[in-house]
Amino acid sequence: MAEEKQRSLLLDSASRFPLPHGARFSYGTAGFRSEGSILASTVYRAGVLAALRSLKTGSAIGLMITASHNPVSDNGVKIADPDGGMMVQRWEPFADALANAPDSEHLLHLVVRFVEEENIPFGGVQSAEVLLGRDTRPSGEALLEAAKHGINAIIGAVAIDMGVLTTPQLHWMVRSRNKGMVASESDYLAQVSKSFRCLMDLVPRERIADSLDTELVVDGANGVGGDKLEQLKKMVTGLDISVKNTGKKGEGMLNESCGADYVQKEKVVPSGFGPDYVGVRCASLDGDADRLVYFLIPSASSKNIDLIDGDKILSLFAVFIKEQLDVLYKGSDSNNKPPVRLGIVQTAYANGASTAYLKRLGLEVVFTPTGVKYLHKKAAEYDIGIYFEANGHGTVLFSENFLSGLECWSNELASASSVGSEQHKAALRLLAVSQLINQAVGDALSGLLLVEAVLQYMGWSIKRWNELYQDLPSRQLKVKVADRNAVVTANAETQVVKPSGLQEFIDAESGKHPHGRCFIRPSGTEDIIRVYAEASTQEAADSLARSIVQLVDRVLGSGNSHQ
Ligand code: 16G
Ligand code: MG
Numbered sequence: 100m101a102e103e104k105q106r107s108l109l110l111d112s113a114s115r116f117p118l119p120h121g122a123r124f125s126y127g128t129a130g131f132r133s134e135g136s137i138l139a140s141t142v143y144r145a146g147v148l149a150a151l152r153s154l155k156t157g158s159a160i161g162l163m164i165t166a167s168h169n170p171v172s173d174n175g176v177k178i179a180d181p182d183g184g185m186m187v188q189r190w191e192p193f194a195d196a197l198a199n200a201p202d203s204e205h206l207l208h209l210v211v212r213f214v215e216e217e218n219i220p221f222g223g224v225q226s227a228e229v230l231l232g233r234d235t236r237p238s239g240e241a242l243l244e245a246a247k248h249g250i251n252a253i254i255g256a257v258a259i260d261m262g263v264l265t266t267p268q269l270h271w272m273v274r275s276r277n278k279g280m281v282a283s284e285s286d287y288l289a290q291v292s293k294s295f296r297c298l299m300d301l302v303p304r305e306r307i308a309d310s311l312d313t314e315l316v317v318d319g320a321n322g323v324g325g326d327k328l329e330q331l332k333k334m335v336t337g338l339d340i341s342v343k344n345t346g347k348k349g350e351g352m353l354n355e356s357c358g359a360d361y362v363q364k365e366k367v368v369p370s371g372f373g374p375d376y377v378g379v380r381c382a383s384l385d386g387d388a389d390r391l392v393y394f395l396i397p398s399a400s401s402k403n404i405d406l407i408d409g410d411k412i413l414s415l416f417a418v419f420i421k422e423q424l425d426v427l428y429k430g431s432d433s434n435n436k437p438p439v440r441l442g443i444v445q446t447a448y449a450n451g452a453s454t455a456y457l458k459r460l461g462l463e464v465v466f467t468p469t470g471v472k473y474l475h476k477k478a479a480e481y482d483i484g485i486y487f488e489a490n491g492h493g494t495v496l497f498s499e500n501f502l503s504g505l506e507c508w509s510n511e512l513a514s515a516s517s518v519g520s521e522q523h524k525a526a527l528r529l530l531a532v533s534q535l536i537n538q539a540v541g542d543a544l545s546g547l548l549l550v551e552a553v554l555q556y557m558g559w560s561i562k563r564w565n566e567l568y569q570d571l572p573s574r575q576l577k578v579k580v581a582d583r584n585a586v587v588t589a590n591a592e593t594q595v596v597k598p599s600g601l602q603e604f605i606d607a608e609s610g611k612h613p614h615g616r617c618f619i620r621p622s623g624t625e626d627i628i629r630v631y632a633e634a635s636t637q638e639a640a641d642s643l644a645r646s647i648v649q650l651v652d653r654v655l656g657s658g659n660s661h662q
Contacts, residue, residue: 101222105254106207109147112252113203116143116245124198126191128470128623130177131198132166135238138174139245144197145176146229146249147210150256152190153227155219156181161273162250163266164233164242168320168360168385171353174238176246177266183274183539185472223254230276231260232269234323234387235346236353239263265323265388267542274539291545292334294534298552299337301528306558313339315551317382318369320358321346324388324543331544338551343371359385359392359491359543363409364575367402374399380561382550384543389471390491391543393550395561407565410445410453412550413487414567416495417443417462419553420483420532426525435511437504442481444474447592447618448489451633456568466591470623471541483529492541495549497533505529528556571614573633574644580628580655583621592620598654608646612639617647628655 119137131141145162153160161179169175178186178194186194193213200206214221229250233239243260250258261272261284268287275282315338319325325345332340344350344357350371351357357369362383369383374396381404382393393407424439443457443464457464467473471492478484478494482501487493509526517523535552537545554564580586587597595602601619609615612634619630628651632644 101224101254105222106211108254109207109210109252110203112248113143113147113206115248116140118199118201124195126194126198128472129167129185130163130175131194132169132173132175132624135166135172135174135236135242138176138238138242141198142176142242143245143249144200144206145178145194146246146258147206147252148190148194148197148249149178149229149246150227150250150253151210151214151219152178152180152186153229153256154221154225154253155217157225158277159228159230159273161230161232161269162246163264163269163387164231164236164239164246165266165387166234166236167266167387168354168358168390170355171236172238174236174242176242179270179273179539181273181277183270183272183277184475185540188472225255227253227256229256229258230269230273231258232262232264232266232272234266235263235326263323265327265542265544267389267537267540267544268327270539271537271542288331288334291535291548292331294531295335295548295552297531298528298535298549299555301524301531302552302555306556312380312560313337315340315380315382316372316376317342317384317547318357318359318362318372319344319346320361320384320386320388321351321353321355322358322384322386322388324384324386327388328384328544328547331548335548337555344369354386357383359383359390362394362404363390363392363406363490366404366406368396368404372396380554382547384547385491388543389541391541391546391550392491393561393564395565405565406570407561408450408570409487409489409491409493410449410570411564411567412491412546413443413445413485413493414453414456415550415553415557415564416485417457417460418567419556420485420495420529421460421462423525423528424483426521427529429522435504435508437482437501437508439482439501441483442478442485444478444484444486446474446488447620448631449487450489450570450573451614451616452568452571466593468588468592469620475540487541491543494538494541494546495532495536496538497529502530502533571633571635572637572640573631574637574640576630576644576648577622577625577627578630578648578651578656579626580651582655583626583628585655586619586621586628586651588618588620593618595619601650601654604650605647608643612643615639615643617643619647619651 149160149162158181166173166175247258272282321344325342394404467477474486478486478496484496512523609617614635617632634640
């Protein structure tokens with residue numbers, strides 16, 4: 100009876116969100132993305148999916164409406180799992196099938212079959228909870244309503260609108276709520292600002308004395324991050340932050356000639372940043388504030404910037420954390436000392452100079468395919484896992500085991516004669532980092548505060564930080580192909596398996612240039628093949644990339660390649 104009621108509820112409500120004619124949706128690397136005006140059925144169905152995922156897991160699930168760094172007319176939707184991470188990959192085929200079901204009958208059929216297979220209590224015996232967030236896109240409001248309809252079409256499911264948020268804020272809320280902790284936006288801001296203050300209080304006095312430049316100018320991509328940073332700014336001291344491209348009237352369009360994606364890919368000064376900012380520490384967020392890069396404008400006449408990308412942020416964090424671990428473990432004979440394995444996770448896009456630098460520090464560096472879901476999973480295998488994509492997605496993960504051990508050890512140090520010792524301070528710093536940096540997903544706002552605290556601790560200017568190593572020149576191109584899935588890769592996208600013969604050609608071409616390295620991969624978000632090349636000179640990197648583009652075009656292409 101209850102199941103009958105559930106079936107007719109779903110049929111009725113689904114028929115109000117018909118699939119647009121000829122549309123095809125794919126969950127992709129980071130959820131569904133498309134033109135915002137055709138996404139209502141997809142977001143409705145994502146609401147159904149999130150409610151089912153909550154029924155299955157018995158935990159709160161997140162649903163975020165955003166298209167990140169893409170143009171303002173685009174939108175998208177992605178699901179956060181109970182731990183605040185990306186939805187488990189096993190459910191992606193169901194997400195695709197649901198999004199493309201031609202009508203409500205098919206949709207119902209898919210749901211009924213799936214709940215049976217997955218043994219999901221269906222028809223109101225269990226409750227479900229979905230936390231909703233959206234970025235500042237104008238299409239977000241209507242899509243939020245579609246998501247609510249999808250959630251309400253599952254009996255027992257409740258939609259909780261958390262408001263306009265950054266993507267990482269929503270992921271953080273899902274994680275906190277499922278851990279039984281406070282999980283509102285003000286709780287997020289309180290935790291982040293408190294742990295930042297704690298880290299700043301632990302900056303050695305002598306380093307404050309020859310005090311660094313506290314001025315920081317942040318490009319908010321005219322997205323949701325700027326406003327949130329304004330709020331955070333009021334809660335922290337010791338920094339002089341000004342936010343540009345806040346998205347307020349007259350300041351420009353979301354992600355247009357600004358934001359982390361633009362700055363990282365184009366390597367030019369973003370809109371709103373004039374000669375006044377030469378030499379000043381600058382940072383860029385993307386439209387939903389899950390990417391962060393820094394940059395420096397070298398001279399008033401320069402259109403180009405010195406980019407400090409995700410690899411360098413990772414390197415800064417790695418140096419700092421390694422230093423704390425070295426202090427903490429040096430000569431320690433405590434029984435409470437937790438074993439620690441520190442791991443660094445990168446993708447093939449990581450600049451070769453960054454990997455060489457990290458290895459020189461004696462760190463373990465591993466690679467995964469592109470996409471946060473892969474890096475995050477790998478980093479979670481370590482006691483401390485630091486992961487970053489060159490494009491600025493990344494965070495530092497601490498295992499529960501290590502953290503509880505560290506807390507015990509820190510308490511022991513506090514109660515013994517070691518209180519206030521360097522060892523004790525190192526433990527407190529690591530604990531503060533684990534509170535500050537988002538444990539659910541990469542987060543530009545908390546990442547930015549960690550960068551700032553570490554620079555203060557090191558006593559480094561942005562110039563000094565940039566000089567950690569010198570990036571190898573690189574070039575990224577893309578090729579339009581008839582079927583991007585014709586390219587199959589292995590070894591974290593560093594090797595082409597299909598079409599055969601391609602890898603041999605890439606190897607031969609790369610071998611012609613000192614430090615030559617090149618790989619190709621099908622994009623997870625666009626219908627193209629991406630080509631990345633690096634070498635010891637820009638000319639060589641360009642020429643290597645071009646020769647591979649020509650080959651890919653010959654073998655697979657539509658004759659249409661560009662940057
Ligand atoms: C998405 C991914 C990002 C990845 C990018 C690659 C998340 C949250 N975002 O933006 O990690 O670098 O896609 O795009 O996972 P591509 O496959 O088109 O090159
Ligand atoms: Mg983003």
